[in-house]
């Protein structure tokens with residue numbers, strides 16, 4: 001396939017936050033982007049921003065944990081943009097609580113969105129990547145994968161995504177497909193704002209406390225993650241696979 005062929009990317013959870021920044025960045029890189037989020041209207045702002053900057057994107061409403069909706073989202077992408085060869089599994093939710101207070105629903109919801117969602121989308125998109133002999137799968141992990149109070153469900157899901165990623169890298173490498181995980185630290189989005197609200201701390205104080213632990217001495221921005229994803233899905237990153245890249249302003253184990 002020549003370099004001039006426009007690649008098609010699917011970015012899940014791209015209505016806002018990190019996913020929206022990834023969608024904007026990949027569109028600026030020249031990819032056509034399917035902006036997938038829970039409902040189609042939610043993704044419209046991201047799509048408008050991309051189109052007014054001269055890019056190409058469509059909004060697709062889908063719950064990443066629902067097999068039929070995932071299949072329909074991929075079919076629409078193929079029909080309206082072309083076969084996707086880039087997938088960013090970004091959709092995510094928090095249901096934080098200490099273990100003794102965590103409900104089964106808190107556990108199941110987090111597993112469904114992060115793990116089942118990444119599984120369903122990767123499975124649905126890989127056939128197009130195999131046919132194209134090119135593919136890039138990036139899944140959003142987190143520094144929480146290393147353990148974080150109040151996040152037994154989220155930490156397990158984000159660590160699970162790292163094992164999932166390494167296995168896809170092994171299975172799919174011979175088809176020209178790479179799989180990597182990006183693990184952000186503290187990034188200012190609605191998700192971190194919701195966490196501050198849940199623990200009853202003013203967001204500025206919450207951010208200050210986080211920054212005091214970050215070697216580069218600032219909070220992360222969605223664009224920090226988007227720039228890293230842009231590299232990993234690029235033509236030049238074909239020998240980087242099965243890696244977990246921490247985007248956290250400092251080292252992680």
Ligand SMILES: NC(=O)c1ccc[n+]([C@@H]2O[C@H](COP(=O)([O-])OP(=O)(O)OC[C@H]3O[C@@H](n4cnc5c(N)ncnc54)[C@H](O)[C@@H]3O)[C@@H](O)[C@H]2O)c1
Pocket residue numbers: 012013014015016017018019036037038042062063064065089090091092093113140141142143183184185186187188189190191192
């Ligand atoms: N913000 C951080 O500090 C941080 C740190 C590490 C990892 N992450 C991860 O990065 C990703 C993006 O986080 P964010 O901070 O932008 O979150 P966010 O809450 O701002 O955005 C998440 C998006 O995912 C969508 N979504 C949720 N459930 C969905 C579902 N079932 N189907 C489709 N879409 C769904 C939401 O509607 C929303 O648009 C998540 O996977 C998150 O776990 C975030």
